[in-house]
Amino acid sequence: MKTLQQLLDGKKYKEVISIAPHRPVFDALVVLAEYKIGALIVLEGQSLVGIFSERDYAREVILKGRSSKTTSIHEVMTSKVLTATPSDSVEYALSLMTEHRIRHLPVVVDGKVVGVLSIGDLVKETIAYQQELIKQLQSYIKN
Template identity: 75%
Template sequence: MKTLQQLLDNKKHKTVISIAPHRPVFDALVVLAEYKIGALVVLDGDKLVGVFSERDYAREIILKGKSSKTTPISEVMSSNVLTVKPNDTVEQAMNIMSDKHIRHLPVLEGNKVIGMLSIGDLVKETIEYQQTLIKQLESYITG
């Protein structure tokens, strides 16, 4: 199975899309819509301080009647962020996401965020891997 670095190398968007914690939630929503993604890493300078997702917006802004134009991201982001390393495998990341019921994982090299992977990225890779294995087994069986 591939490493997370290999997955990041094959992604269309190579740059990490992030936002600062002091920015209003509305700004994050604009970025999410512009890039058609479901979550952003929240960086204070180069330091990972959280993840903001559509789920955070729904639960912390809409359901609580807060304003997305005046509420800073730091008030509603997930700050207890699980991360993975570039040399971790797709399987390891899938296990973390499944066990912890999360949809996005920042990839850190040392203390630097080098990418963000979604459950969709991992599922796509897993399906491709399984299809390759099936073809190899069929080829072996048929000789």
């Protein structure tokens, strides 16, 4: 199975979309909509300090009656962020995300976020890997 670096290398958009923790939630929603993504990396300078997702918005802003224009990202973001390294396997990352029920996984090298993978990225790769394996096994059986 591939490494996370191989998946990142194959991604169409390699840019890490991020936002500063002091910005209002409304700004984050605009960026999420613009890029059609479900989460933003929260960076203080180059340091990963959190992740802000649609789940955070629903649970911490909407359900608590807060205003997206006056609430700062740092007030509602997830600050305990699980990360992976480029050398980790897709299988490892998928099990980590499944076990902790997260949908987005920052990939970090020396404290710097080099990419973000979604659960969809990992599932897509796992299906492709399994389909190729089935094809190889069918070919082996026929010969």
